Amino acid sequence: MISRDVIPASHYSLEKHSGLLFHPTMMALPPILNPWTTIKAIWRLCYIFVQYIVVAIFKPPPPKHADPLPNPYGRVAVIGAGLTGVSSAAHCIAHNFEVVLFEAGSRSSLGGIWAHENSTSGLQLNSHLYRFHPAVVWRNAFPLRDEILSEIARVWEEYKLESRTRFETRVTSVKRADDDQFGRHQWLINNGEEGPFSAVIVNIGTCGKPKWIHLDGMPKDKGEQTEDSDNPTENNGSVFKKPIVHSSELDSDAVSEEAIKGKRVVVIGSGASGVEAVEAAIQRGAGGVVMIARTDKWIIPRNIFFDTFLACQPFGREMPLSFLWEAFLKQWQYYGVKDLVPMDSGLFEGTPVVNDAFLGHVRSGACRYIHGDPVRLTEQGVHVNVRERGTKLDDKGRKETISADLIVLATGYEKPSIDFLPDELFPEGYQRPDLYLQNFSTEDWSVLLTNSAYMSAIGTVGHFHIGIYTRILLTLLLDPNTRPIPKDMKLWVDLISFLKRGAKGGPLGFFTYAELTIWLFMFHLFRPDRLRWLFFIMFGWGIHGDLKERKRIKKTLTVKASKHGEPAPKSDGGKRKIRREKGH
Numbered sequence: 001m002i003s004r005d006v007i008p009a010s011h012y013s014l015e016k017h018s019g020l021l022f023h024p025t026m027m028a029l030p031p032i033l034n035p036w037t038t039i040k041a042i043w044r045l046c047y048i049f050v051q052y053i054v055v056a057i058f059k060p061p062p063p064k065h066a067d068p069l070p071n072p073y074g075r076v077a078v079i080g081a082g083l084t085g086v087s088s089a090a091h092c093i094a095h096n097f098e099v100v101l102f103e104a105g106s107r108s109s110l111g112g113i114w115a116h117e118n119s120t121s122g123l124q125l126n127s128h129l130y131r132f133h134p135a136v137v138w139r140n141a142f143p144l145r146d147e148i149l150s151e152i153a154r155v156w157e158e159y160k161l162e163s164r165t166r167f168e169t170r171v172t173s174v175k176r177a178d179d180d181q182f183g184r185h186q187w188l189i190n191n192g193e194e195g196p197f198s199a200v201i202v203n204i205g206t207c208g209k210p211k212w213i214h215l216d217g218m219p220k221d222k223g224e225q226t227e228d229s230d231n232p233t234e235n236n237g238s239v240f241k242k243p244i245v246h247s248s249e250l251d252s253d254a255v256s257e258e259a260i261k262g263k264r265v266v267v268i269g270s271g272a273s274g275v276e277a278v279e280a281a282i283q284r285g286a287g288g289v290v291m292i293a294r295t296d297k298w299i300i301p302r303n304i305f306f307d308t309f310l311a312c313q314p315f316g317r318e319m320p321l322s323f324l325w326e327a328f329l330k331q332w333q334y335y336g337v338k339d340l341v342p343m344d345s346g347l348f349e350g351t352p353v354v355n356d357a358f359l360g361h362v363r364s365g366a367c368r369y370i371h372g373d374p375v376r377l378t379e380q381g382v383h384v385n386v387r388e389r390g391t392k393l394d395d396k397g398r399k400e401t402i403s404a405d406l407i408v409l410a411t412g413y414e415k416p417s418i419d420f421l422p423d424e425l426f427p428e429g430y431q432r433p434d435l436y437l438q439n440f441s442t443e444d445w446s447v448l449l450t451n452s453a454y455m456s457a458i459g460t461v462g463h464f465h466i467g468i469y470t471r472i473l474l475t476l477l478l479d480p481n482t483r484p485i486p487k488d489m490k491l492w493v494d495l496i497s498f499l500k501r502g503a504k505g506g507p508l509g510f511f512t513y514a515e516l517t518i519w520l521f522m523f524h525l526f527r528p529d530r531l532r533w534l535f536f537i538m539f540g541w542g543i544h545g546d547l548k549e550r551k552r553i554k555k556t557l558t559v560k561a562s563k564h565g566e567p568a569p570k571s572d573g574g575k576r577k578i579r580r581e582k583g584h
């Protein structure tokens with residue numbers, strides 16, 4: 001068996017994207033006789049077939065035409081047209097809620113972060129774990145950017161969101177408007193020209209603009225690329241004059257073939273984008289790559305079974321037996337490069353990097369891994385404080401200048417601001433990520449922040465929880481009896497804080513997918529009046545806005561309102577009750 005490290009890049013990506021093992025000797029056979037071709041075709045068919053079963057069971061019906069819904073249950077504003085925004089909007093429209101999707105960027109920004117990534121960037125997790133909407137059908141186990149963008153666009157078109165999307169419309173303000181016929185306040189977006197909305201879903205993600213760090217010796221024009229750059233100093237005239245790029249630019253025009261081929265590349269940063277940058281630099285023929293790592297991150301394999309088991313840890317924090325996972329990874333992943341095993345952070349304390357190739361590159365010597373802090377840039381490269389493994393950030397170490405022809409800043413992205421939301425929605429102690437069910441403002445459940453509030457997790461951003469959170473919101477809009485009051489929502493956060501006291505990064509600073517699933521079930525179990533919505537919320541079954549259903553919902557609401565001694569909707573009497581819900 002040929003070692004993975006000597007498989008040419010083109011073959012490697014074939015293996016990587018089919019999700020199967022690949023033996024290069026099989027390439028010699030004509031395709032028709034090649035057993036590998038047959039195995040791959042069968043595997044791909046099964047992979048796609050399973051997804052069609054999911055589609056048949058869970059895909060909510062898209063609207064038949066693009067016209068406004070004749071009798072919507074309400075109007076929802078969705079902010080951000082990344083995959084979370086497109087999925088949330090598609091769920092709303094499928095369940096008879098009218099939507100407007102606001103996107104700061106132009107049409108080419110549809111797909112959010114993926115629209116600005118390298119074409120070689122792809123999913124870290126198996127795509128079965130990244131079914132961001134039930135209508136999605138992946139052709140590859142590890143799709144690349146273009147396949148991901150085309151699936152996002154397909155869902156967007158199928159659910160007739162084109163006419164409902166406002167591109168180049170950055171949301172700068174969300175304000176309360178007058179109460180509606182049910183006595184609930186409404187929301188106005190920006191100047192209110194789109195009319196009032198019953199609820200707001202904020203889907204602005206966690207990756208905003210590329211984050212640039214400032215080091216002495218960095219040319220001024222690089223320093224000026226950042227918003228918060230003061231005036232980067234130039235290190236007494238010793239300035240690094242060769243290219244400096246952000247990791248997201250590595251395959252763009254910013255880095256020509258001659259700027260990278262055979263050249264020494266220094267990657268600053270050891271997170272997911274650093275690891276991907278090393279891979280990309282090696283694939284593009286860099287002469288040598290050095291990674292400068294201030295902290296060590298756990299690197300887990302791209303293995304659907306392992307990753308799923310890991311995400312099934314229900315406690316969302318380090319537990320006494322977590323060392324078993326870590327010991328297993330040390331043997332399986334880190335053989336020959338044990339120096340890279342994180343010493344001061346557990347596996348369940350931060351988002352691990354999912355990658356199969358990186359450690360192999362370190363093992364083979366294609367990438368040198370340095371524990372240390374970049375101190376400044378010089379004409380030759382990067383001056384580094386090289387530390388021993390296990391030392392703390394900025395502890396004294398040995399000084400070394402790493403020569404470079406190209407510096408890649410794998411320093412991540414700035415967190416997008418939610419300044420456009422009223423401050424009162426996030427009182428002290430209940431700010432991101434410490435929200436109700438980790439996604440709702442504790443002061444008002446009609447503001448949902450799917451995938452925009454988390455910090456670290458073991459799970460996946462694009463999965464069934466987008467639909468579940470959206471349907472919880474729709475249920476709360478439809479049925480007043482299911483609504484939580486601010487006191488209860490804060491109590492939920494307090495309870496989790498108590499249960500996870502002592503967890504590194506705070507109680508909700510890290511969670512696992514199993515933990516999230518438990519929260520979602522608890523949402524029903526602690527409130528029996530929500531149980532009747534269980535199948536709708538968890539699986540998306542029901543609520544499509546047909547006449548019979550509309551009558552039934554109206555009747556239910558009328559009966560419920562009068563049971564509480566209140567007039568039915570449409571009269572202004574509902575206000576008393578709603579005032580209590582809003583807590584003001």
Ligand SMILES: Cc1cc2nc3c(=O)[nH]c(=O)nc-3n(C[C@H](O)[C@H](O)[C@H](O)COP(=O)(O)OP(=O)(O)OC[C@H]3O[C@@H](n4cnc5c(N)ncnc54)[C@H](O)[C@@H]3O)c2cc1C
Pocket residue numbers: 079080081082083084085102103104105109111112113114117121122123124125130169170171172203204205206207416420450451452459460461462
């Ligand atoms: C290379 C790479 C690999 C990844 N691999 C995985 C993986 O394997 N698994 C995984 O779960 N995740 C992965 N991710 C994380 C990825 O960010 C998420 O999976 C997902 O794409 C986030 O989508 P989103 O819609 O929540 O946010 P985004 O894609 O960031 O979209 C947010 C949108 O909101 C818009 N916006 C922001 N502010 C405003 C405003 N004020 N008004 C209007 N619009 C606004 C932005 O313009 C943007 O279009 C990966 C990311 C990268 C870059």
